[in-house]
Structure formats: structure tokens, C-alpha cells
Amino acid sequence: MSESPPTKLEIKNASVRYDGAAVVSDVSLMLSPGPLVGLIGANGAGKTTLLRAAAGLTSVSGGNVFMENKPISEWLRAERAKALGYLAQDRSVLWPLTVARLVALGRLPHLGPWDAPSAADASIIEQALTDTDVLHLAERSVTNLSGGELTRVLIARLLAGTPSILLADEPVSGLDPAHRLQVLEILRRLAHQQRTVVVVMHDLTLAARYCDRLILMSEGRIVADGTPREVLTEQTLSRYYGVTATIAEQNGEFMVVPWGLEA
Amino acid sequence: MYAMNDSVLSGPHKTNREVKPSVLVLALLFLLAALTVTSLLIGRGASTGGLGDLLNLWREDPETARLIFSQVRLPRTLLALLVGASLGLSGAVLQGLLRNPLAEPALLGASSSAALGAVAVFYFGVGGMSYFLPFGGMAGTLLATAVLLILGGRSQDTLTLILAGVAINSLTAALTSLALNIAPSPYAALEIVFWILGSFADRTLDHVYMATPLMIAGWLFLLSTRRALEALTLGEDTAATMGFNMIAVKLRAILGTAFCVGAAVAVTGVISFVGLVVPHVLRPLVGYQPGRLLIPSMLGGAALMLGADIGVRAISTALELKVGVVTALIGAPFFLHLLLVLRRTRP
Numbered sequence: 001m002s003e004s005p006p007t008k009l010e011i012k013n014a015s016v017r018y019d020g021a022a023v024v025s026d027v028s029l030m031l032s033p034g035p036l037v038g039l040i041g042a043n044g045a046g047k048t049t050l051l052r053a054a055a056g057l058t059s060v061s062g063g064n065v066f067m068e069n070k071p072i073s074e075w076l077r078a079e080r081a082k083a084l085g086y087l088a089q090d091r092s093v094l095w096p097l098t099v100a101r102l103v104a105l106g107r108l109p110h111l112g113p114w115d116a117p118s119a120a121d122a123s124i125i126e127q128a129l130t131d132t133d134v135l136h137l138a139e140r141s142v143t144n145l146s147g148g149e150l151t152r153v154l155i156a157r158l159l160a161g162t163p164s165i166l167l168a169d170e171p172v173s174g175l176d177p178a179h180r181l182q183v184l185e186i187l188r189r190l191a192h193q194q195r196t197v198v199v200v201m202h203d204l205t206l207a208a209r210y211c212d213r214l215i216l217m218s219e220g221r222i223v224a225d226g227t228p229r230e231v232l233t234e235q236t237l238s239r240y241y242g243v244t245a246t247i248a249e250q251n252g253e254f255m256v257v258p259w260g261l262e263a
Numbered sequence: 264m265y266a267m268n269d270s271v272l273s274g275p276h277k278t279n280r281e282v283k284p285s286v287l288v289l290a291l292l293f294l295l296a297a298l299t300v301t302s303l304l305i306g307r308g309a310s311t312g313g314l315g316d317l318l319n320l321w322r323e324d325p326e327t328a329r330l331i332f333s334q335v336r337l338p339r340t341l342l343a344l345l346v347g348a349s350l351g352l353s354g355a356v357l358q359g360l361l362r363n364p365l366a367e368p369a370l371l372g373a374s375s376s377a378a379l380g381a382v383a384v385f386y387f388g389v390g391g392m393s394y395f396l397p398f399g400g401m402a403g404t405l406l407a408t409a410v411l412l413i414l415g416g417r418s419q420d421t422l423t424l425i426l427a428g429v430a431i432n433s434l435t436a437a438l439t440s441l442a443l444n445i446a447p448s449p450y451a452a453l454e455i456v457f458w459i460l461g462s463f464a465d466r467t468l469d470h471v472y473m474a475t476p477l478m479i480a481g482w483l484f485l486l487s488t489r490r491a492l493e494a495l496t497l498g499e500d501t502a503a504t505m506g507f508n509m510i511a512v513k514l515r516a517i518l519g520t521a522f523c524v525g526a527a528v529a530v531t532g533v534i535s536f537v538g539l540v541v542p543h544v545l546r547p548l549v550g551y552q553p554g555r556l557l558i559p560s561m562l563g564g565a566a567l568m569l570g571a572d573i574g575v576r577a578i579s580t581a582l583e584l585k586v587g588v589v590t591a592l593i594g595a596p597f598f599l600h601l602l603l604v605l606r607r608t609r610p
């Protein structure tokens with residue numbers, strides 16, 4: 001096996017069915033490190049299901065999901081967990097652990113059944129806390145955090161596992177504007193540090209601003225895939241979201257503001 | 264880096280009630296040792312029940328003293344230790360697995376199903392008071408826990424889980440009542456009541472030999488879920504992406520509970536609420552870490568069980584109180600209190 005961690009995630013002709021109905025149908029997708037990838041689409045388009053399939057949480061029918069050319073189901077669980085980190089949409093944490101301990105859970109894939117975290121683990125955890133700007137919260141209980149703080153702590157948990165592929169399901173929903181910007185800054189930086197990062201999101205303005213590549217889903221299929229300028233057009237917004245939008249270029253930045261319902 | 268390793272990851276947390284793991288375990292072991300000695304020395308009855316009576320008897324009549332010690336006190340003490348540890352551990356694992364602080368073997372119907380399993384074995388007379396009893400108990404618990412996971416395992420909703428427990432408990436209660444109803448003799452009915460009212464009285468070393476290997480196997484299954492329980496703090500999906508095979512984890516938890524609770528109930532009858540109270544009391548002391556809670560819950564469960572059993576022996580009543588009755592009397596109001604607290608904090 002090569003020394004470099006797996007970063008390539010490929011979905012080939014994958015379908016996912018729940019009770020006979022196809023939630024994802026015949027999706028093919030290549031994900032590689034570098035760009036921050038936004039997975040967008042109206043409610044029920046199949047984004048979460050596709051992300052779960054990519055993480056190996058949902059089995060696919062028809063095609064398959066490959067991590068570095070090997071079907072994701074054939075990877076050893078431990079090896080897969082080291083390479084691929086998943087941030088669930090459900091951000092509830094049951095027990096009031098301290099922030100540092102919650103983030104330390106991210107090291108679990110790297111520890112043997114009876115290992116205690118080593119000094120090296122501790123420094124990785126500290127780095128994750130620093131990268132997400134939550135080091136000052138280390139001793140706080142996770143149940144006493146704001147939504148933005150908790151999201152950053154959960155991303156720190158993700159980073160503590162040092163994954164090369166990060167899949168995040170709606171990491172910024174429910175956050176105030178400053179926290180949204182902060183979380184997306186972190187995710188974009190991670191992508192630009194040669195990780196494969198996919199983010200499911202609903203905020204099209206932020207998607208246009210932060211993502212380098214957008215994948216638009218509708219009724220379980222990918223209907224557009226490209227740069228924000230290519231994907232977020234008047235036609236696609238009208239057709240797949242049923243909205244009109246103000247689309248503008250300002251100082252070289254691409255801006256999209258959903259404005260009204262389609263008549 | 265090292266400062267962080269000391270203060271944040273391994274050190275006790277300053278702002279809550281957490282204590283160092285080694286201190287907690289040592290304190291519990293000390294308590295357990297003291298209770299074990301007390302339990303071996305204290306009994307019922309005017310002549311030999313007092314704290315120093317057995318030692319006095321030893322000087323006068325060593326043979327009788329030895330008999331009382333090995334046939335009465337020792338099995339009783341050992342069973343209380345083993346059963347308490349099993350119940351405490353099962354409660355801690357079930358709470359972590361189901362992500363619910365109200366999970367407990369008796370509330371979820373695992374104990375009453377074990378009792379029903381044992382009653383069924385007794386009823387159909389597979390070799391009388393036999394080594395098959397624990398297996399009946401285990402089969403009952405296995406069935407109940409599996410049904411529970413199917414009914415309420417996916418949702419974290421407390422209500423769903425409790426209702427699933429209510430359903431299982433009602434069914435086993437109905438079937439146990441049926442067994443009582445059609446019992447061929449008052450003697451048989453009395454035997455069935457044995458499993459409904461848990462107690463450590465009049466047990467022999469045979470009971471200990473019967474249950475111990477099964478309980479230890481159960482402990483190993485349950486303790487093996489330690490790491491997965493930590494990951495489950497973040498939910499089932501996240502735990503799965505962290506490299507844990509959730510189906511295998513659930514299977515180990517179900518088997519572990521079945522071995523522990525099935526074997527325990529088969530030899531002592533239903534003892535409720537130990538698995539609820541012990542992890543709840545100890546959780547803040549381990550910083551709410553579900554994996555770190557397991558060993559202290561075993562020790563705490565054993566201590567509580569021994570303490571309660573010493574209690575029922577020390578209280579002088581004409582008829583000895585059953586320890587299962589006492590834990591239920593204390594545990595039920597505690598459960599109600601916990602339910603009210605949870606309703607306030609988790610809408």
C-alpha cells in the first residue's frame with residue numbers, strides 16, 4: 001500500500017432505494033482533493049442520502065462507491081475510518097463531556113482497544129482545537145456551547161481523526177451569519193490543504209461565495225456540476241428551486257441572492 | 264503539549280464533581296472490601312446474627328461456625344457481589360448503547376423476561392432445580408433485548424423506549440401470572456414467586472457455581488463495547504464512520520446483557536433499579552464518559568447490592584424482607600424523579 005492517504009472518492013452508477021422508491025438514481029461522481037465541493041438541491045433531492053452512501057453508511061444498489069479504486073465496503077472499517085470523516089446532520093451530543101474529550105473521540109480510529117491517547121495524539125487534538133478556534137473552550141462542557149461553537153467543536157473532532165476525505169452534512173444550517181462564515185472559512189481552508197471536502201448546504205449565497213465546485217441534485221439525480229457561475233444560473237434556480245434570484249458580479253466576486261418565488 | 268495532555272485530557276475536571284479514575288476505583292474497592300467483611304460477619308437470628316457472634320462461635324464450636332460461614336454467609340455475599348456487578352454493568356452499557364439515561368435491565372423488561380424464562384424451565388421441569396435455569400433466564404433476556412432494539416433502538420426518544428419496556432413487561436407479567444394461575448400446587452406457586460421477588464437468602468454455593476461463569480462471560484461481552492460506547496456519544500451514524508461495526512456492537516451488548524441478567528435473575532430473582540441508580544450516581548464522577556463508567560458501575564453495583572442485602576438482614580422483622588422489594592421501593596421514586604428532571608432538560 002502507498003504511503004499517501006486515500007483522497008479519491010468515486011461514485012459509479014450508484015442508486016439508493018428506500019422501500020422500493022429510488023432516492024438516489026444512477027449517480028456518477030468523481031471527488032478529488034483541492035476544491036471545496038458544495039452539494040446543493042431542494043429538500044428531498046437526495047443530498048444526504050448520497051453523502052451517506054459516499055461515507056459507506058448506506059449501501060448502494062447497481063453501481064458502487066470507490067475509495068482509491070477499491071469499493072468502500074471492502075475497506076477494513078478501521079482503515080476507512082482513518083481516511084474518511086463524516087459530520088452528521090444531527091449535532092446532538094448526549095453526555096456533557098468536556099470539549100477536549102469530545103474532540104479526543106476523533107482519535108478512536110487510530111487507537112487500539114486498550115491504548116490511552118499518547119502525547120502525539122494529544123498534540124493532534126490540540127492542533128484540531130486550534131484550527132477550529134475552540135482551544136479556549138477545551139475545559140467547557142459541550143452542552144453549554146452555542147450552536148456555532150458546537151459545530152466548530154464537532155469539526156475539530158472530525159479533524160482529530162486526520163481524515164483526508166471530509167463529508168459534512170449541513171454544517172452551517174442553524175448558525176448565525178458570523179458563525180456560518182467562520183465554519184465555511186475553516187472547511188475551505190481544509191479543502192485547499194489538499195483534502196477532499198464535500199459540504200451539503202442550503203444557503204446558495206454562501207455556496208456561491210465559498211465553494212469551488214457545486215453539484216446540484218434534483219429528484220435523486222445530478223442535474224448540474226461545475227463552478228458556481230456555471231451551476232447557479234437563472235434557469236437552474238427557477239427550474240430546480242422554483243425561485244428567482246438576483247445574480248451579480250461585484251469586484252470579481254460572484255453573488256447569488258434568492259429573491260422571490262417563481263410565479 | 265504536555266501541559267495540555269496533563270490538564271485537559273487526563274486530569275480531573277475542575278469545575279464539576281469528577282474525580283481521578285484511580286481514586287474512584289480505589290475508593291469503591293475499599294468500600295466493597297468493608298461491605299464484604301461486614302456481610303460475612305452479619306446474619307439473621309439472635310444467636311449468630313450479631314457482628315461478633317460468628318467469631319465467638321468459632322472459638323466454641325468451629326464446625327458449626329464453618330458451616331454457617333461456607334453454607335450461608337459466603338454464597339450470599341458472593342452472589343450479592345456478582346449480581347450487583349452484573350446489574351450495574353448492564354445498566355451502564357444499556358444506557359450508553361441506547362443513548363438514554365433511563366435504560367435499565369428491569370425497566371426494559373430484560374429482568375422480568377429472564378424470570379419468565381427461568382419459570383418456564385422450572386415449569387416444564389427440565390431436570391428440577393437444575394443447571395438449565397440460567398439458560399432459561401438467558402433465553403428470556405435475549406428475546407426481550409432483541410425485541411427492544413427492534414422496537415425502540417433506532418430512535419433516541421425516551422418515550423418510545425420506555426413504552427417498549429412497558430410492552431415487554433406487561434407481556435411477561437401476563438405470562439408469569441398465567442404460570443402462577445395454573446400452578447399445580449401451592450408449593451409450585453411459591454417456587455414461581457421466588458423469581459418475582461429477588462433475594463440472596465438461602466442460596467448455596469451451587470447457585471454461585473451455576474451463575475458465575477455465565478456472568479463473567481457477560482462481563483467480557485459488555486466490557487468489549489467500551490470504545491464503541493464512547494463513539495456513540497456522537498450518534499450511531501458517526502460511530503459507524505469512526506470504524507465501529509454497530510451491528511456487532513449491539514450483538515455483543517445484547518449477548519452480554521442476556522448472560523449477565525439471565526444468569527443473575529435465574530439464581531436470585533428480579534432485582535430492579537440497581538442498573539438505573541448506580542450508573543446515574545457515578546456518571547458525574549467519571550466526567551460523563553460512557554466508557555469510563557463501566558468498571559466503576561460494576562464496583563458500585565456490587566457495593567449497592569451488598570449494602571442493601573446487609574440492610575435487609577440488619578432490619579429485624581419477623582419475616583426477612585426480600586432485597587428485590589427494597590430496591591424497588593427505593594428505585595421507583597428515584598426513577599420518577601429522574602423522569603421529571605429529564606423532561607425539564609430534554610423536551
